Amino acid sequence: MSAFPKPHLIMTKTRTMGADSGLPGARHIRSSRNDRPYHYMVHSPHFAYEEYAVHLGQYDRLSFYGPAGAGPVTVHMYDCRADSPEYDRKLKIDVPADGSCVLAIPPGYAHWFEQLGTVTTRNDYSLHAPQDPASKWSPLDDNATYSVADMDRARPRTVANTVELPTAAQFLISKVVSRSWLGGATEQGVVASAEIGGELHRYFIDRDLTGQQPVLPASELATVTTGIGSYQSIRDDSYGIGSNVENGLADTMVYDIPASWPQYFSSHPHLTLKLSPLLYDNPEMDLQLVDRRADSPTFGASQILPFPQDSRAVLTIEPGVLMRARGRGTLHYRVEYEVHDSRGARLPELFVPVHADGLLPTFDAPGAALAGNVVRELAYQ
Secondary structure (H helix, E strand, O other): OOOOOOOEEEEOEEEEOOOOOOOOOOEEEEOOOOOOOEEEEEOOOOOOOOEEEEOOOEEEEEEEEOOOOOOOEEEEEEEOEOOOOOOOOEEEEEEOOEOOEEEEEOOOEEEEEEOOOOOEEEEEOEEEEOOOOOOOOOOOOOOEEEEHHHHHHOOOOEOOOOEEOOHHHHHHHHHHHHHHOEOOEEOOOEEEEEEEOOEEEEEEEOOOOOOOOOOOOOOOOOOEEEEEOEEEEEOOOEEEEOOOOOOOOOEEEEEEOOOOOOOEEEEOOOEEEEEEEOOOOOOOEEEEEEEOEOOOOOOOOEEEEEOOOOOOEEEEEOOOEEEEEEEOOEEEEEEEEEEEOOOOOOOOOOOEEEEOOOOOOOEOOOOOEOOHHHHHHHHHO
16 A cells, blocks of 8 residues: 555446346446455435544445435545645545445545435445554454534544555454344444353343344245344444355345346356345345255245345355346345355356256255355455
């Protein structure tokens, strides 16, 4: 990282699924090279930030995704790095909410957002440590906030971190956070006490027990399950969304849903998929799922399953299941994946198109899931 990096915009890349897919025309918006951890923030229509945030070690790279007609997100920034030649400089920029670009905000820059209601933010961030190893900086507590009025009156003076942590360390820290959010967490937990065997024990409880939980569709297939993923409840009925897989990767997808079934199914013989909607309000979509896994107790069974409409829900589809979708509207969704060994000399098959009117294939059980660092290296390449 250069001594004083500046905020800048990066154009994203888009890859489109072919016509021989169960979700033809779905667009994969690439906001990173799979070399950094991420999280999403899902904002309700009435969400509003009321303060600036400053990170000393987190380098934000933000892309924004909103429903049709969503206006741009307004971002206000101040350079708060005490030794920067541009200290106290203010920047203001409008960023489209269509995922077309990424706004990079270096450590030490205060930032405040407007017009985030209904918009989901993806942050492909990196973590940087201070040069002084004796510093008490923690990547788990790196979010100083200032009211808009206080920031406009006077800017703080900060010393931004400059030493990027190894990639493995960054993903490990992200994993710690995501694991702590499994099943739902809150911004502030509570400390509870219990006397067990005459000894007083204290516990920190941080679970989203009071909020309304997502309604989950019921799967009839042994190879398809629904559940609640990793998330943190924040104010204004909004959520931070974390990773649910070992490798810590995810693809952002946008799909204009057809009203009728596509001609093809998608199948992934050596991938476990975890799918989640990404916006606060999501359209209705049905998935036709066919279990073609040879060792499954529901082999040959088919089900039309409503896709979850709550961003906290996760639909897990194991290898050997055929899938296609119909509905209406435009769906923003996340695809997480685990890659499995092929149990033989062949390379794993990640995608196989299957014509709906043809003979349906049978898939053998896959091998074990590959290690997270191996999957990240494959995804990066």
